[in-house]
Amino acid sequence: MKEYKYTVIGAGIIGLSIVNELLKKGVIGSDILLVEKENFINLHQTGRNSGVIHSGIYYEYGSEKQKNCLRGYDLMLEYLNKNQIEYKLTGKLIVATNELEVQNLNKLIIKAAKSNIDIDILNVNDLKKYDNRVSGLKAVFVKKTGITDYTKVTECLLKSIIEKMVTIEYNCKPISYNKETSFLKLSNGKVIKTDKIINSSGSNCDYVYEALEEEKSPIKILPFRGEYYSLKPSIKFDIPIYPVPNPDFPFLGIHITPSISGNSSLGPNAILQFKKDSYYKSAFDFSFFIKTIFSIGLVKLIIKYRKVAFKEIYKQSRFSYYEKEVKKYWPSFNQQYIESYFFGLRAQALDSNGLVDDFILINKNNSIYHVLNAPSPAATSCFSIAETIVNQINNIDE
Ligand SMILES: Cc1cc2nc3c(=O)[nH]c(=O)nc-3n(C[C@H](O)[C@H](O)[C@H](O)COP(=O)(O)OP(=O)(O)OC[C@H]3O[C@@H](n4cnc5c(N)ncnc54)[C@H](O)[C@@H]3O)c2cc1C
Structure with a gap:
């Protein structure tokens, strides 16, 4: 042996x-x-x-x-x-587009100071200097x-x-x-x-x-689908651009990411998929669904995040919602800029209190x-x- x-x-x-x-x-x-x-x-x-x-x-x-x-x-x-x-060391922008996001961004600024992470705090005009397509009420540049x-x-x-x-x-x-x-x-x-x-x-x-x-x-591991749209090669970004994440939810929101190969993409969202390790959008495992749906953590999760959960389901069925999220910080974004689609599956743990x-x-x-x-x-x-x-x-x- x-x-x-x-x-x-x-x-x-x-x-x-x-x-x-x-x-x-x-x-x-x-x-x-x-x-x-x-x-x-x-x-x-x-x-x-x-x-x-x-x-x-x-x-x-x-x-x-x-x-x-x-x-x-x-x-x-x-x-x-x-x-x-x-x-490539690009730095990144985190952009707040409404009052609640400004409050959450201020909390991130405090976290950055505590962890010694070097940031620049930007107003509307400073933001335009980084990328004039992007707009918001307040932003930070994380170096x-x-x-x-x-x-x-x-x-x-x-x-x-x-x-x-x-x-x-x-x-x-x-x-x-x-x-x-x-x-x-x-x-x-x-x-x-x-x-x-x-x-x-x-x-x-x-x-x-x-x-x-x-x-x-x-x-229990829940697979959360994260869908991306690749932008046409002519639409380029040099810096990753993120919205301010919902602090109650362990995902960062739909962002723009330049890739090392030069193209940029939008994404990912976060949609619970009832099958692990499968890259078909309609993949569904009945026994996994039954085991998952009756877990106490998921019930608590659905109650706590019902607003976000329903939004995510909506995103899946309607591109217009995805478009709306991106337009908050990139107002001139339009569907014609998109070239292709792909997705990844996040392995996210759930315990009896909800998402870990x-x-x-x-x-x-x-x-x-x-x-x-x-x-x-x-x-x-x-x-x-x-x-x-x-x-x-x-x-x-x-
Ligand atoms: C959409 C998305 C965006 C992300 N963006 C970022 C990012 O920008 N930056 C960042 O730092 N992180 C990011 N992450 C997270 C990052 O990709 C993961 O945290 C990381 O890849 C996890 O690595 P892993 O080795 O644990 O998992 P995996 O890469 O999933 O590897 C697990 C391996 O285990 C194998 N395996 C599974 N079951 C068994 C078994 N029973 N026996 C033997 N082998 C088995 C699988 O086949 C697989 O090869 C992102 C993740 C996703 C899905």
Whole structure:
């Protein structure tokens, strides 16, 4: 029987960063197994996102999101520089277009000061100097924001992992783990012995938790579709432009994002989809729907966010609502500017109180580590999340 000291489940940007961190800390490649359910990388969140390197301005001081985003930003730039992966430090605008948004923007200004994030506060005229198509009552320019292509990061990580002889099992999932014997049963029929398992399986981390721990997961992952519209190549933006997010909702609102390839896109919105890992708009899994709809957290969520929830459903059915949201800060926007459509699925945790805002990184018994909530800004934060988990493992082993 094959033996591995470490088994990492899921080859997204988090799983690959964890393998990279183990190797950096001196673990030899042949002691690591990486298990991935698809036949290659980048098929889920890491391959379908906005590509923004976030500053950390939105998150509660001291939260896992704030700490890992601030450190992750620096580690990400270090990795991009070292490996000559293209990125651009653009800064970003957050634009308030009504009185409520001005109040929420003022709260973000306080958060920025607390987290030492350098911003410029802009009035209507200053805003026009950044981009004269954009209008609002008040805005901030966040200096520390960039754009990159996270699939280039994962491709680079994968290449170095392969060079270091890490074993990768594609088309494979964990089935069960015996904590007494350390035997891990895999869906390809193999049984291996492994001391430590790290569950970084994105949208399926709740299922993997239940398979490995043989108990109910403390969270349920809900897939929220984030739809994007690519703008025609002639319509270019140099700076990401964001609305002020609703502070009760863990999504940032429909923004304009320039990509590293030069084109810009609009999006994403956030629509609950009742099927995981499927990129058909009408995808629906009846058993997932039944299990989800009767969860206490979702009932509370629907009651709390009924206004937003209904707006999101409306957005899905009517392009005009999407258009209205964008026109708030880009009044001359028109449908003719759009070239194509695509979407990504966010893996967002729900517990009995509703949507979980912060990252969840837990270790129950010093042998299995779980990343149970790693939505945005987890691509920015991946190297810091990996550092946090590997330090936890090392502290326990010392
Ligand atoms: C629309 C959208 C926009 C976003 N924008 C940004 C942004 O601008 N900046 C930012 O920092 N973050 C952004 N994010 C968040 C970021 O993309 C994710 O947080 C990050 O990619 C999560 O990485 P991951 O490795 O956890 O998940 P994933 O990339 O989803 O990887 C999980 C991997 O686990 C595999 N897997 C699943 N189940 C199993 C199983 N049972 N067994 C084995 N393998 C399994 C999957 O196939 C997949 O390869 C965005 C996300 C979305 C969806």
